[in-house]
Amino acid sequence: MTVTAAAGFEAAGIAAGIKRTGALDLALILNRGPSAAAAAVFTSNRAKANPIIWSQQVVADGRVRAIVLNSGGANCFTGHQGFQVTHRTAEAVASALDIGAGDVLVCSTGLIGEQLDGEVLEEGVVSAVARLTTDGGDNAARAIMTTDSVPKTAVRTGDGWTIGGMAKGAGMLAPGLATMLVVITTDADLPASDLDQALRAATRVSFDRLDSDGCMSTNDQVTLMASGSSGVVPEASAFTEALTEVCLDLAMQLLADAEGASHEIAIEVRGAVTEDDAVTVARSVARNNLFKAAIFGNDPNWGRVLAAIGTTDAPFDPYLVDVSMNGVRVCHAGGPDAPREDVDLTPRATHVLVELHAGPASATVWTNDLTHDYVHENSAYSS
Amino acid sequence: MTVTAAAGFEAAGIAAGIKRTGALDLALILNRGPSAAAAAVFTSNRAKANPIIWSQQVVADGRVRAIVLNSGGANCFTGHQGFQVTHRTAEAVASALDIGAGDVLVCSTGLIGEQLDGEVLEEGVVSAVARLTTDGGDNAARAIMTTDSVPKTAVRTGDGWTIGGMAKGAGMLAPGLATMLVVITTDADLPASDLDQALRAATRVSFDRLDSDGCMSTNDQVTLMASGSSGVVPEASAFTEALTEVCLDLAMQLLADAEGASHEIAIEVRGAVTEDDAVTVARSVARNNLFKAAIFGNDPNWGRVLAAIGTTDAPFDPYLVDVSMNGVRVCHAGGPDAPREDVDLTPRATHVLVELHAGPASATVWTNDLTHDYVHENSAYSS
Structure with missing residues (x-):
């Protein structure tokens, strides 16, 4: 049900003809209200796609009625012509739904530097509006896929309210602020400022901690829309907790579907002075890359972990650090500890624990290994 | 001739039995003077190997008589026991040559976190001292190889003086200050302070601009030793120029031998506000990684270049940037320019030109592509 799990939302996912394959490539989500409160976080990359530039303006007033998303082209570095296509798409949605274009968010994903066909998008929008339904969430989740192998959706329910979300992303996973294309809907009745606060808290410990390949996208956007349809005003803490769960759930699905990966790696840093230090380390x-390639080879090469953390300026003494891999402490106080052979790295789920012994703070960043398939997917196909 | 090209130096490269393969694994270079002036730059990684910690102390007084280098083990994160091995190695050299241990530099390279056998090193040193000759430079260059496929050496001559050098390195190529193991000798008669100034100027635009895989080593050291044997005191500018040529020559040899690479990529940034900004971009x-994989696939994916530079905080407008690949301008003012198909990326030598149009400064950073062989070499073997 995803983005249509919460009451007050309709969605559609259609094949507009943007992708040459004929696959679903255009998603539309409508908030029927009564509320139109919304918040969004965007890529911190200064190279921003046209839909990002547009959407940042739209969401500034905390009010969004609809969001349209296309795969098959990023509409990034396509100049004035590209911005016109984004604008035209929003106008088409507004016209077909009889709402204002200033309440329509636009997201795009695909190859950078290629023009999208505005006419194809316009026709697609008309067709999508005609197919909006309260069970269209699954099709919408499929329509935003690029190199994703599966759609990503998540739902959590609170006391009389629901949060549902969808996400796409399989490469360029290294957000600075937001990440990938994510749409989350709720029927809770919360004003835009509360949504914004909850969204920033949730993304900070979920999407922001995902660093699959170190490459920050130009098109990342996470949007939260509230219909208020349940009439329930949840406690901020309960809502933020559920929202964080949805974000983490989606983030872990992105991690598991990362291009060519054979391991999901949780890098947990404990004993940092601050949480920011823990994230940096x-x-x-x-x-x-050397660490990531070692994990692909099931090699518990802890020296590469220490060589990596030694490049940071976080306060700790490298010669006091412990490193454990999948529960085996292979490095103690900056020296060899248990034999490398004791570590089993064959499971996909990999846990690397770095204990700095410098303070009370901790954080986990999730990444993938560096594999032949990653190189293959990103050298053989333009994306 | 390498490090024995300059008068006043003797060298040896022997198989001490550190490597299980029986390959050459210990190099020794002796400065017979009359001068013992020296300078060195070290990795800026805070995770420093024991030989780095030792050598930083030794070179502090600008006086070095000998340098001993081993492959087959990095002696990094090996604790107090590891430091004792480094100390014992320097003492063995001092004792055999009747010099002070405080004038003996030590370098190690190989796997992090494994103890070296002090006795094997001690016996190796005695054997190496016995084989010191004025034409031992080539053997020395071979003895420091790890995953290198070829030894790296370079020689330049000035007006009555000579500079010769050797280098090793094929992975973890991303220096912060110095890089890899490099020894350069000269018979010019210059004090340590002049050598230091020349060395920092030369490494700043050579080894420091090499970024093969983004992974900074724990053992990097570049040492410059002057015997004064020529009796010639060169002009600082002429000496620095020749030294820079030797460093660039060695750096390009490191680039060409980088693990698994199929392209040497020069990324030239023009029009930055400062040189530091150009280097950052x-x-x-x-x-x-996405850019590097694209080059492996001969794909002129300029969108990945712009997505990468957008993550920096260097002052420029991403929407004014031009990008050329191998002479074809594929992006103009942040939009598509010449067709991608016009770019031929089949040659190993690849030139990416990024014009920021923000200022007068420029810089080039050299890197390699991300290939299947890189993943293979760094996942299948511990190093």
């Missing part, structure tokens, strides 16, 4: 490991 | 491209 964990991310330095997540981005180290 | 170029390095962000050099470290982008």
Whole structure:
């Protein structure tokens, strides 16, 4: 049910002809209200796609009625002509639904630097509007897939209210603020400012901690829309908790479907001075190609972990650090501990624990291994 | 001739039995003077190997008589016991040559986190001292190889003086200050302070601009030793220029022998506000796995270049940027320009030009592509 699990939402996912394969490539989600409160977080990449530039303006007033998303083209670095296509798409949605274009978010995903056909999008929008239904969430989730092998959806329910979401993403997974294309809907009745606060809290510990390949996208956007249809005003803490669960659920689905990966790796850093330090240290490991290749080879090469964290400026003494892999402490106080052979790295789920012994803070960053299939997928196909 | 090209130096490269394969694994270089002036730059990784910790102390007074280097083990994160091995190795060299251990540099390379056998090293040193000759440079260059497929050496001559050098390195190529193991000798008569200044100027635009795989080593060291044997005191500018040529020559040999690479990629950034900005922008491209995989696939995917540079905080407008690949401008002012099909990426030598149009500064960073062989070499073997 995904984005249509919460009351007040309708969705559609159709084949508009943007993808040459004829696959679903255009999703539309409508918030029927009574509320139109919304919040969104965007990529922190300064190279921003046209839909990002548009959507940042639209969401500024905390009010969104509809969001249209296309796969098959990122509409990024396509100049003035590309921005016109984004604008035209929003106008087409507004016209067909009799709402204002300033309440329509646009998201695009696909190859950078290629023009989208505005006419194809316009016709697609008309067709999508005609197919909006309260059970269209699954088709919408399929329509935003690019190299994804499966659609990603998640639902959590609270006391009289529901949160549902969908996500796409299988490469360029290394957000700075938001990540990938994610739409989350709820029938809770919360104002835009509360949604914004909850969304930033939830993404900070979920999508922001995902660093599959160190490459930040130009098109990332996470949108939260509230219809207020349940009439329930949840406690902020309960809502944020459920929203965080939805975000983490979707993030782990993105991780599991990352291009060519054979391991999902949780890099947990404990004993940092601050949480930011813990994230910095964990991310330095997540981005180290030698470490990532070693995990692919089931090689518990803890020296590469220490070489990676030594490049950070987080306060800790490298010679006091412990490193454990899948429960086996292979490095103690910056020296060899249990034999490498004791570590079993054959399961996909991999846990690397780095204990800094410098303070009370901790954080986990999730990444993937560096595999032949990653190189193959990203060298053989333009994306 | 390499490190024995300059008068006043003797070298040896022997098989001490550190490597199980029986290959050459221990190099020794002696400066017979009359000068013992020296300078060195070290990895900026805070995770430093024991030989780095030792050598930083030794070179502090600008005086070095000998340098001993082993492959087959990095002696990094091997604790107090590992430091004792480094110390014992320096003492063995000092004792056999009747010099002070405080004038003996030590370098190690190989797997992190494994103890070296002090006795094997000690016996190796005695054997190496016995084989010191003025034409031992080639053997020394071979003895420091790990996953290198060829030894790397370079020589330049000035007006009555000579500079010769050797280098090893094929992975973990992403220096912060110095890089890899490099020894350079000269018979010019210059004090340590001049050598230090020349060395920092030369490494800043050579080894420091090499970023093969984004992974900074724990053992990197570049050492420059002067015997003064020529009796010639060169002009600082002429000496620095020749030294820079030797460093660039060795750096390009490292680039060409990088593990599994199929392209050498020069990323030239022009029009930056400062040289540091140009380096930052170029390095962000050099470290982008999606870009590197695209080059492997001969795919001129300029969108990945822009997505990479958009993550930096260097001052420029992404929508004014031009990108050329091997002479074809595929992106102009942040939009599509010449067709991608016009770009031929089949040659190993690849040139990516990024014009920021923000200022007068420029810089080039060299990197490699991300290939199946890189993944294979770094997943199948511990190193």
